Amino acid sequence: MHVVFLIYPNVTQLDFTGPAQVLSRLPGARVDYVWKTRDPVPTDAGFSVLPTATLADIAHADILCVPGGFGCTDVMEDEEVIAWLGRIGADAGWVTSVCTGSLILGAAGLLGGYRATCHWAWHDYLSLFGAEPVRQRVVFDRNRATGGGVTAGIDFGFALMAEIAGEDHARMVQLGLEYDPGPPFDSGVPEKASHETVARLSALYAGQAGDRDARIRAVATRSKETA
Numbered sequence: 332m333h334v335v336f337l338i339y340p341n342v343t344q345l346d347f348t349g350p351a352q353v354l355s356r357l358p359g360a361r362v363d364y365v366w367k368t369r370d371p372v373p374t375d376a377g378f379s380v381l382p383t384a385t386l387a388d389i390a391h392a393d394i395l396c397v398p399g400g401f402g403c404t405d406v407m408e409d410e411e412v413i414a415w416l417g418r419i420g421a422d423a424g425w426v427t428s429v430c431t432g433s434l435i436l437g438a439a440g441l442l443g444g445y446r447a448t449c450h451w452a453w454h455d456y457l458s459l460f461g462a463e464p465v466r467q468r469v470v471f472d473r474n475r476a477t478g479g480g481v482t483a484g485i486d487f488g489f490a491l492m493a494e495i496a497g498e499d500h501a502r503m504v505q506l507g508l509e510y511d512p513g514p515p516f517d518s519g520v521p522e523k524a525s526h527e528t529v530a531r532l533s534a535l536y537a538g539q540a541g542d543r544d545a546r547i548r549a550v551a552t553r554s555k556e557t558a
Contacts, residue, residue, distance in 0.1 A: 446465045
């Protein structure tokens with residue numbers, strides 16, 4: 332069971348380290364973290380991770396997973412990475428993502444006609460790539476599995492594990508990892524957070540967005556033209 336995570340500069344580390352911790356406990360699992368080179372890849376948390384393989388090293392994946400992060404727009408514009416994702420995703424057993432990784436899958440033409448989810452602040456972009464946006468923490472549609480923002484990657488990992496190895500195995504791994512979340516605040520999604528909190532964070536995101544909207548729409552247009 333070859334599990335392949337694409338990593339890239341300014342990836343959100345929990346988007347892939349969360350599900351990787353879970354999926355590494357699939358029976359017979361072998362996990363690779365892939366980028367263009369084996370040089371350290373900086374995450375958006377201020378530390379770097381070492382790839383275990385390069386794009387050129389990987390020709391097939393049983394599970395392909397694309398995490399999100401502030402660097403996702405750069406990846407969506409990277410023709411080399413998008414072409415690689417298209418090749419690997421074409422025959423992968425599972426094509427998956429966490430957070431804004433679903434937009435990268437969309438840019439690679441891998442979500443057209445599929446139900447999918449994403450981080451709430453980026454959710455509406457999914458339709459630009461022919462996906463059907465669904466407001467759920469984890470969404471399955473045939474061999475596509477997508478998780479919401481950041482911490483949803485852990486739930487995504489367990490849900491996918493249950494599909495592949497059965498619920499009994501997933502429950503055992505959950506116990507081994509002592510995954511029993513008890514957040515101190517019930518503020519993890521816009522529907523539960525206060526209006527003030529949502530407004531403050533939305534304003535922060537807007538200030539950081541720059542030309543992101545125009546870039547994503549341009550990628551979506553190109554992907555439709557080349558489909």
